[in-house]
Amino acid sequence: MSTTIVRLPEAQLRPLMAAYDASVRSRRANALLFVACVAVAMVLASISAEVSPGKLLENIHRFPSYIIRLFYLENGQPVWTDIGEWFWGLQRWLRLLAETLLMAYVGTLLGALAAAGLAFLAAANVAPGRWTRVIVRRFCELCRTVPELVFALLFVIAFGLGPMAGVLAVVIHTLGALGKLFAEVVENIDMKPVEGISSTGAPWHVAMRFGALPQVLSNFTSYTLLRFEINVRGAAVMGFVGAGGIGQDLIEAIRKFYYSDVSAILVLILITVAVIDSLTSILRHRLIGLEGRN
């Protein structure tokens, strides 16, 4: 089957084509303007950040060679020729890794518990008072905007070197990040159960416990598991500022050029992170499955 495409007469077509061209031209002009703005910003930023492509080109060969060097032992042999020598500090590193995981666990759980409490005070639909809501929101914002490591640095002064400073930094940051997410979850609940319970004369905390909490618990758990993944990574670098965990040994190895140690610790961290990620994702999918079944 063949059809002929109807063409408009030239006189009618011309204004249409002109309008089409004009619209394409204006979009192109807009795109060009956008690109120009980005380019100017890039140039200004490059000046400020002391970017020098020459230095990069001159030294770029060091990047692969540094990474390759990580996988050679002190005697010049590749690391896999002598696994025992590569992981010579395995016991110590495993202990530090366990400490890192515990830091992440304790920090996540304490932070999540605090955030769960604060979320009900910060959610617009159930908050008991306007001022508490504003104050709690600002507090959460402060906790998540100041980077974890800055809290860790401050806590190291107050609590001394060691994992406690790291845990508390994780707690504060988790509280800030989860407080916001949890409050958003609470704001999206169905208010009818809460109203029903309140109408029987129950006080606020009872209405929250039986009206709101059952609706939000699975979402809270799922966000907490996601946060745990993030916090494992975070806890692994807490040691950079002396706040416990495997980071301490890692930065020492990097600074003192113990190449094979760096790769050994990095490999251990990567494996741990991968295992934790897959475990939590299995748990989260189970949780979603449970929710779908009910």
Next chain:
Amino acid sequence: MDAVRARYPEHFTRWSRQRFVMIGIAAALFLLLLFGMGQLGFFGGTLLTGVGRLFEIAGLMLPPDPGSWAHARAYGVALIETVAIALLGTLAAAVLALPVGFLAARNVTAQRLVRFLARRSLDTIRSVDILIWALIWINVVGLGPFAGALAIMTADIGSFGKLFSEAIEAADRKPVEGIASAGGSHLMGIRFGILPEVFPVLASQVLYYFESNTRSATIIGIVGAGGIGLHLAEAIRTLELQQTSFIILMILVTVAAIDVVSSQLRFAMIGRRAGIGK
């Protein structure tokens, strides 16, 4: 009432099996928490004395004060440098991650091996913390903000590659099929079929990351990769607490400003459908 009770016995048993399991899990989590707190030294005296000292420190931090005009100016310059690091790193990562994202997307790359390799390498890049990348780049280009920008770029290629590939996989197939049926090549299908559809989503993700990278850029200075972090770590270590709080305040204001600007831009780009790409 008895009829209801007979029909739904599971709603009237106080101790159902599910409840036992739940309580068991909660108890196990709680015991692990206690064990962890014990291991990390929470039950010694350090916690209490530390909290006391923390209040003392907080008291000493007020009011925020840069100390001298010269300090304030140095902090301002460092802050601009921080934003510059974040901007450069984010944009460079976005440009480099775009092709990788297409390689890792199921609907673009039919080759399973290529896709697998692209995804695994993205995962590996993402698992290494930004501070570690900073330390590695310092070995390559020396101390300074350039190393910081490169570190942010490297870390973000991992995140962007994953996010971009997911956005591309979620794209509508019909425009691509239309282009293929009109005789367009595979590459043309990507350029005219997928790219216009995903570009706003990708751009909003890039903006979102720019904001979070500004936060990261404030700490990479702690390991010597430029930006305000160096001043901040120095002020904390030398116990110049009023300067510390001044710097923190400056960071908060900057991050809030960038937050406002980037969310305005995001709204302008994707319309009022907030939340996409987060």
